[in-house]
Amino acid sequence: MQALSRRQQEVLGLAVRHYVDTMEPVGSRTLVRRFGLPASPATVRSAMGALEQQGLLTQPHTSAGRVPSQQGYRLYVDQLLPAPGAAALQLDRELATLSLQWPALDDLLLHLGRRLADLTGLLSLITRPRQPERQPQLQALRLVPSGERLLVFLVHGATHTSSHNLRLPAGAEPELPVLERWANDQLRSAAEGAIAWQQLPRELATSGRLLRQVVDARSGAGPAPGQHAVASGLGKLLAQPDFSRTASLRPLVQLVEEEPERVLGPQPSAVWIGDEHPHAALAACAVVQAAYRSGDGGVGHVALIGPMRMAYATATAAVRSVASSLQRLLS
Numbered sequence: 001m002q003a004l005s006r007r008q009q010e011v012l013g014l015a016v017r018h019y020v021d022t023m024e025p026v027g028s029r030t031l032v033r034r035f036g037l038p039a040s041p042a043t044v045r046s047a048m049g050a051l052e053q054q055g056l057l058t059q060p061h062t063s064a065g066r067v068p069s070q071q072g073y074r075l076y077v078d079q080l081l082p083a084p085g086a087a088a089l090q091l092d093r094e095l096a097t098l099s100l101q102w103p104a105l106d107d108l109l110l111h112l113g114r115r116l117a118d119l120t121g122l123l124s125l126i127t128r129p130r131q132p133e134r135q136p137q138l139q140a141l142r143l144v145p146s147g148e149r150l151l152v153f154l155v156h157g158a159t160h161t162s163s164h165n166l167r168l169p170a171g172a173e174p175e176l177p178v179l180e181r182w183a184n185d186q187l188r189s190a191a192e193g194a195i196a197w198q199q200l201p202r203e204l205a206t207s208g209r210l211l212r213q214v215v216d217a218r219s220g221a222g223p224a225p226g227q228h229a230v231a232s233g234l235g236k237l238l239a240q241p242d243f244s245r246t247a248s249l250r251p252l253v254q255l256v257e258e259e260p261e262r263v264l265g266p267q268p269s270a271v272w273i274g275d276e277h278p279h280a281a282l283a284a285c286a287v288v289q290a291a292y293r294s295g296d297g298g299v300g301h302v303a304l305i306g307p308m309r310m311a312y313a314t315a316t317a318a319v320r321s322v323a324s325s326l327q328r329l330l331s
Helices: 006-022 028-035 041-053 070-080 086-096 105-120 173-189 202-218 234-238 246-258 312-330
Strands: 123-127 140-146 149-157 160-167 229-232 270-273 285-293 299-307
Touching: 006 028, 006 041, 006 070, 028 041, 070 270, 070 312, 086 105, 086 312, 105 123, 105 229, 105 299, 105 312, 123 234, 140 173, 140 202, 149 202, 160 202, 173 202, 234 246, 285 312, 299 312
Parallel strands: none
Antiparallel strands: 123 229, 123 299, 140 149, 149 160, 270 285, 285 299
């Protein structure tokens, strides 16, 4: 992540907040006036220019203000996320008193899913807990770029291989040969086919994140096809101005209706922003998810899906609250 000055951090955080609230590009004078910044518009304008140079803000039109980019949202979520607001705290208090009084688990999941959707105005998705399937030990891998796609071949033994077709992030192709050598060296030297991701060289961060998603999914961390899911709030998602063009949302609606588990990212608890998500239908969306466990060791997931212009602090706190409550009730 980029090293930002305190002023740049403050300006980025407020620019995200303004855009989430209004869906309007913001200029330096508006930031100073709305948030009472103890700085001149010229100082704030300079900070916004630096953020734009780093790819964290973008300018839709020459004369317009600036809006957060996908990378700006990522840095905001990772480094600048504020404390949850009153609505999320109220949900947490409400769930603390919830008891397992529902006649069926699906009724409980539907109630919690609707509560999440009502609170956030986003699409909620909750999966039933499921026993993870153990995968054979990973022995080697191959990375093969093909245009804008990346083919990942995982070798678990002489008779067990799998392949994955993913979107290749822009500028990541030169990293692939080095990443492949690094990952295979890790598999040869580590016990039980483990990869020490914390040792990933910084220059391999972009492609390394994508590869880790695939490897984690194959280790059983991600959802499996056929896992039952309860979705709520699709109408609220359709009403979001970010999705005013129905055609742009059609792939996501189809995915939710036919294969809702694939909406979840491969890691159990994470925030996926834009094309970080391995499924192309979510390239214009953000997914906030958390995992919970049942008493028999099953794993379920709670997620919120919406536009990248999302109140991430509220969404993250709400998802974690529901996951924590489900784990308490089902343990």
